[in-house]
Amino acid sequence: MSTDIRAAVPADVPAVLKLWRTSALPTSTDTPDDVRHLLRRDPGSLLVAEVAGEMVGSVIAGWDGWRGSVYRLVVDPAHRRSGLGRRLLRRAEDRLAELGVRRMHAIVVGDDARAMAFWESTDWELQGGQLRFAKGRSPA
Numbered sequence: 001m002s003t004d005i006r007a008a009v010p011a012d013v014p015a016v017l018k019l020w021r022t023s024a025l026p027t028s029t030d031t032p033d034d035v036r037h038l039l040r041r042d043p044g045s046l047l048v049a050e051v052a053g054e055m056v057g058s059v060i061a062g063w064d065g066w067r068g069s070v071y072r073l074v075v076d077p078a079h080r081r082s083g084l085g086r087r088l089l090r091r092a093e094d095r096l097a098e099l100g101v102r103r104m105h106a107i108v109v110g111d112d113a114r115a116m117a118f119w120e121s122t123d124w125e126l127q128g129g130q131l132r133f134a135k136g137r138s139p140a
């Protein structure tokens with residue numbers, strides 16, 4: 001069965017949140033209001049993957065005018081290790097490149113072996129010397 005990747009619309013918000021709830025660590029902005037806000041602020045930034053109408057993957061490709069940021073790269077466990085994560089990342093990179101982004105980054109939990117194995121399999125460069133300072137609602 002084919003997997004379609006497309007830009008999310010507001011009607012997708014419940015399915016997106018369900019995917020994140022079941023397939024990824026929680027973040028403080030996993031709320032309907034926050035996701036709708038993202039879609040208003042940057043339509044096209046949230047990409048979703050579907051198989052037979054079921055949401056099985058997501059990625060956020062955001063641009064603030066300075067750097068591109070990749071967030072919420074998530075694949076349903078039943079659909080992992082078939083290249084979908086790689087396809088979603090490529091689509092995110094394509095979107096950012098079309099917008100003129102020259103430098104992109106992603107935050108990865110360092111002790112998540114699976115996530116690290118995924119990112120290490122890509123052509124992205126690990127910047128081990130850099131840490132993140134954060135402010136606002138926790139966790140993540």
Ligand SMILES: CC(C)(COP(=O)(O)OP(=O)(O)OC[C@H]1O[C@@H](n2cnc3c(N)ncnc32)[C@H](O)[C@@H]1OP(=O)(O)O)[C@@H](O)C(=O)NCCC(=O)NCCS
Nearest residue numbers: 024073074075080081082083084085086114115117118121
């Ligand atoms: C990380 C994640 C998105 C990968 O999705 P995926 O669809 O399974 O990834 P792919 O099938 O495209 O894998 C690409 C490559 O990554 C590496 N990889 C992915 N998962 C791996 C694992 N569990 N163990 C070892 N290597 C892994 C492999 O090199 C793989 O290539 P291969 O299958 O040909 O060996 C998925 O595991 C996930 O949703 N995890 C929870 C959320 C998360 O941690 N997101 C990333 C943080 S931003």
